[in-house]
Amino acid sequence: MREPPEGIRRLPEQYFTALLARVAAAATAEGEPLIDLGRGNPEIGPPEHVVRALTEAASRPDVHGYAPFAGLAVLKEAVAVRYRDVYGVELDPTREIAVLPGTKTGLIEFALCTVESRGTIVLPDPGYPDYFSAVALAGATHAPFSGFDVRADAMYLNFPSNPTAATVPTGLFEEAVRWAELSEAWILHDFAYADLVFDGRRPHSFLAVEGARKVGIELFSMSKSYGMAGWRLGFALGNAELVHRIEVLQDHLFAGIFRPVQEAGVAALTGPQDSVEKRRATYERRRARALAALGEIEACSEGTFFVWFRLPTEVTVESLLVEHRLAVAPGEGFGARGEGWARLSLAVSDETLDLGLERLRAAFA
Ligand SMILES: Cc1ncc(COP(=O)(O)O)c(C=O)c1O
Numbered sequence: 001m002r003e004p005p006e007g008i009r010r011l012p013e014q015y016f017t018a019l020l021a022r023v024a025a026a027a028t029a030e031g032e033p034l035i036d037l038g039r040g041n042p043e044i045g046p047p048e049h050v051v052r053a054l055t056e057a058a059s060r061p062d063v064h065g066y067a068p069f070a071g072l073a074v075l076k077e078a079v080a081v082r083y084r085d086v087y088g089v090e091l092d093p094t095r096e097i098a099v100l101p102g103t104k105t106g107l108i109e110f111a112l113c114t115v116e117s118r119g120t121i122v123l124p125d126p127g128y129p130d131y132f133s134a135v136a137l138a139g140a141t142h143a144p145f146s147g148f149d150v151r152a153d154a155m156y157l158n159f160p161s162n163p164t165a166a167t168v169p170t171g172l173f174e175e176a177v178r179w180a181e182l183s184e185a186w187i188l189h190d191f192a193y194a195d196l197v198f199d200g201r202r203p204h205s206f207l208a209v210e211g212a213r214k215v216g217i218e219l220f221s222m223s224k225s226y227g228m229a230g231w232r233l234g235f236a237l238g239n240a241e242l243v244h245r246i247e248v249l250q251d252h253l254f255a256g257i258f259r260p261v262q263e264a265g266v267a268a269l270t271g272p273q274d275s276v277e278k279r280r281a282t283y284e285r286r287r288a289r290a291l292a293a294l295g296e297i298e299a300c301s302e303g304t305f306f307v308w309f310r311l312p313t314e315v316t317v318e319s320l321l322v323e324h325r326l327a328v329a330p331g332e333g334f335g336a337r338g339e340g341w342a343r344l345s346l347a348v349s350d351e352t353l354d355l356g357l358e359r360l361r362a363a364f365a
Helices: 015-028 048-058 073-087 103-114 130-137 172-183 240-253 259-270 274-294 317-324 350-364
Strands: 097-100 120-123 141-144 154-158 186-190 216-221 234-238 306-310 341-345
Touching: 015 317, 048 259, 073 097, 073 234, 073 259, 097 103, 097 240, 103 130, 103 154, 103 186, 103 216, 103 234, 103 240, 120 130, 130 141, 154 172, 172 186, 216 240, 234 240, 274 306, 274 350, 317 350
Parallel strands: 120 141, 120 154, 154 186, 186 216
Antiparallel strands: 097 234, 216 234, 306 341
């Protein structure tokens, strides 16, 4: 076998690929059908008018060539309107918004566009595992977040957080902006779960904080708010210089996004918005059931479609899988500070969730 180049060698094992493989292997063992609360894959698709916009656009003859590399202007305008109306942030769609083939791509692009190799990137711990991949591909090193007295070139923030399901603490974005100004560092705020917040909380965009767009960008995804995860559509918004760098990088990496997907994105952003609230309320309702099942166990779920909970000492993710036929995501895969914790997903049907919670209760009894 030939040795791959360093960037590829440094890539960590992809957490979700490994998790899926482990769950699939366990599912083949004898016993009750496995219940999978390990994955965060939205189970409710987009509203019907969005699917219709896709199929109608795809049946036109003029949409099958290369789409404009930088994305449709009308799509950028549509997301700018959402940012103004819902998050209170005014953006210039021509300079401050890039269209992405899903925000997962943007996580990597940000690192490539900001940090020299051997630079340092601060990551949430526990945090979304793909941030490690971004650091590896940029040839950088990572440091776990432990406050703002750190020297680094860039920082990833993520609220509501995957996996901890916490919303942003008061003042944290403001502190982050001050830190970035002083350290001449860049910030990426991953806003993938923007609208999925509970208990009457309002979504908090990083860009609503004064000075934020001087030091960073925010990623907004169509995957969670609109149930369009498989469609691969998202945005990088904020700092015009970084948005430009990302668009230049994408000119080399991709040749635009299938036009009907972008047009359907416009339909999602400009059409009726009741599905966003309905989805949010569904997860909040399920979250209440999950917290009730966890009882006295320490747990957090202020937003997202996850519940983050501490495993009782006698229970492990492996024992849940093998003895109770229940898959949850092990906390240590999200960073060293996740050890002893686990994440369960509410993005499953009510029936699946109830079965899973029954098994959780049995395991904790
Ligand atoms: C925290 C976080 N960021 C980013 C993503 C990527 O989202 P997408 O690429 O579908 O926009 C996910 C997906 O699960 C996520 O949980």
